[in-house]
Amino acid sequence: MATESFTLRWGILATGFIAEMFTRDLLTNTASREVTDVTHKLVAVASSKEAQKASDFIKKVDGPAEAKAYGSYAELVNDPDVDIIYVATPHSHHFQNTMLALHAGKHVLCEKALTVTADQARRLVETAREKNLFLMEAVWTRHQPLSKKVRELVAAGEIGPVSRVFADISFNNLAGEDGKLYHADSSRSVNLDLAGGALLDLGVYALTWVFQVLYHIQPEADKEKPEVVAALNKYHTGSDDSTAIILRFPKHNTLAVATTSMRTATDPSDKGLVPAVRIQGAKGEIQVGNPAFRPDDYRIIRKDGGGEVETVKYSPPVDDARGGWGQGFYWQADEAARCIRDGKIESSVMPLDESIAIMEVVDAALQQGGVAYPDHITSTEYDPQNPLNTGKA
Ligand SMILES: NC(=O)c1ccc[n+]([C@@H]2O[C@H](COP(=O)([O-])OP(=O)(O)OC[C@H]3O[C@@H](n4cnc5c(N)ncnc54)[C@H](OP(=O)(O)O)[C@@H]3O)[C@@H](O)[C@H]2O)c1
Incomplete structure (x- = not known):
C-alpha cells in the first residue's frame, strides 16, 4: 500500500x-x-x-x-x-x-x-x-548525493585513515584585470554593515568540507573542536577578501587547510582542471570537483592504483515540466520536510552543534585577522516588540 x-x-x-x-x-x-x-x-x-x-x-x-x-x-x-x-x-x-x-x-x-x-x-x-x-x-552541499557518497567512502576507509584535507572556494570576482571593481562598496559581498566578506559568504563551504570529513563522521564521543590559526587580507571596505585557515584536530592527529578568496579562482579554467577539495589518506586521495558548494564529480587516486583515476560524476536531476530546472537546492528542502514530518527539530546531516562549531572557527579567524563587524549586526539582543533588520525598522 x-x-x-x-x-x-x-x-x-x-x-x-x-x-x-x-x-x-x-x-x-x-x-x-x-x-x-x-x-x-x-x-x-x-x-x-x-x-x-x-x-x-x-x-x-x-x-x-x-x-x-x-x-x-x-x-x-x-x-x-x-x-x-x-x-x-x-x-x-x-x-x-x-x-x-x-x-x-x-x-x-x-x-x-x-x-x-x-x-x-x-x-x-x-x-x-x-x-x-x-x-x-x-x-545545501551537505545534502547533495555526492557529499553523502564521499562521507561514506571516507568512513568506510576507502582511502585509509585520513590525515589531511585541503578545501578551497575562490572566485575571481572582486576586480577585473583592469582593476575595475565588480562589487560596489555597498554590495552585500564586501559591505561590513551587511556582514560582507569572503569567509562568511564563501569560506563556510570550505569549512563544511573540512568538518564533513574530519568532524561529522566521527562517533559523537570522539568529536573534537579544532585549534585554529588564520591569516587574511582585507578589502578597502574592511571585509576579508582572501582568507586562509589552518585547523588542527589534535586527538585525531589530523590537519586541514581551508581557503577562500575573491581575488583568484579555485579553477581559473572553469573546466574541471583543478579540484576544490583534496582528502588525503594513507591509501590514497579523494578529490572533489569545483565549485565546492556543488561539485559535479569526485575522483579517487589510489596509492596502489598504478596511476589509474576513478572518476564519478553527479548532476542534479531536472524537472522537464519546469523548463529543465533543478540545481540541487531541493535536497535540503526534502531533509527539512522529513525532519518536520518525523517531529525532529534538527537534522543529523547538518546538526546545529556543528553549525555552531563552524561559526566558532569563523569567529577565531576573523578575530585573528582583525575584521570587526558593527555592533548592530553582531548583537544577541532580540526584542519581539521591535525586531531589527526587517526593512521596516
Ligand atoms: N546557497 C547558496 O549557494 C547561496 C548563494 C548565494 C547567496 N547565498 C546566501 O543567501 C543570502 C542572501 O544572498 P543573495 O545573494 O540572495 O543576496 P541578494 O540577492 O542581495 O538578496 C538579499 C535579499 O534580502 C533582502 N534584504 C532585506 N534587507 C536588505 C538589505 N538591507 N540589503 C540587502 N538586502 C536586503 C532583499 O529582499 P526584499 O527586498 O525582498 O526584502 C534582498 O533581495 C546570504 O546569506 C548568502 O550567503 C547562498
Whole structure:
C-alpha cells in the first residue's frame, strides 16, 4: 500500500538571488528526483520593501496563483498557513529574521552563514530548542548525493585513515584585470554593515568540507573542536577578501587547510582542471570537483592504483515540466520536510552543534585577522516588540 506523501508549506523571506534559485527548486516536481515521501508547497513570499516585489517574484518563478505576497516579513511569519520560513536575507539579517520566525512559532531553514557570530548562532539554537521548532542552516552541499557518497567512502576507509584535507572556494570576482571593481562598496559581498566578506559568504563551504570529513563522521564521543590559526587580507571596505585557515584536530592527529578568496579562482579554467577539495589518506586521495558548494564529480587516486583515476560524476536531476530546472537546492528542502514530518527539530546531516562549531572557527579567524563587524549586526539582543533588520525598522 502506497503511503501518503507529507507536504511542507513554505514561506519565503526575501526576494533576492538565492531566494529565486531555491524557490525554483522547491517548485520542481519531487518525482523528477525520485522522491515520493515528501512534497513542497509555496504558500507565501515576503519582501521587506513592498508586496508588489513579492508578487513579481511569485510570477517570475512561475509560482502557484494562490501564493500570497506580503510587503513585510512580520506578516509572512504570522501566516497560519505557513509551516516553515526560508530566510534568504544577507548574513547581517539572519539572527533577527530567524528570531522573528521562531518567535512566531515557525520552523526555519536559514541561509548560510547561519549568523555573523558564534554567540548569535548559540542563541538561535537555544531559542529553537526551547520552542521545540526545527532549525537548520541551509548548507545545501551537505545534502547533495555526492557529499553523502564521499562521507561514506571516507568512513568506510576507502582511502585509509585520513590525515589531511585541503578545501578551497575562490572566485575571481572582486576586480577585473583592469582593476575595475565588480562589487560596489555597498554590495552585500564586501559591505561590513551587511556582514560582507569572503569567509562568511564563501569560506563556510570550505569549512563544511573540512568538518564533513574530519568532524561529522566521527562517533559523537570522539568529536573534537579544532585549534585554529588564520591569516587574511582585507578589502578597502574592511571585509576579508582572501582568507586562509589552518585547523588542527589534535586527538585525531589530523590537519586541514581551508581557503577562500575573491581575488583568484579555485579553477581559473572553469573546466574541471583543478579540484576544490583534496582528502588525503594513507591509501590514497579523494578529490572533489569545483565549485565546492556543488561539485559535479569526485575522483579517487589510489596509492596502489598504478596511476589509474576513478572518476564519478553527479548532476542534479531536472524537472522537464519546469523548463529543465533543478540545481540541487531541493535536497535540503526534502531533509527539512522529513525532519518536520518525523517531529525532529534538527537534522543529523547538518546538526546545529556543528553549525555552531563552524561559526566558532569563523569567529577565531576573523578575530585573528582583525575584521570587526558593527555592533548592530553582531548583537544577541532580540526584542519581539521591535525586531531589527526587517526593512521596516
Ligand atoms: N546557497 C547558496 O549557494 C547561496 C548563494 C548565494 C547567496 N547565498 C546566501 O543567501 C543570502 C542572501 O544572498 P543573495 O545573494 O540572495 O543576496 P541578494 O540577492 O542581495 O538578496 C538579499 C535579499 O534580502 C533582502 N534584504 C532585506 N534587507 C536588505 C538589505 N538591507 N540589503 C540587502 N538586502 C536586503 C532583499 O529582499 P526584499 O527586498 O525582498 O526584502 C534582498 O533581495 C546570504 O546569506 C548568502 O550567503 C547562498
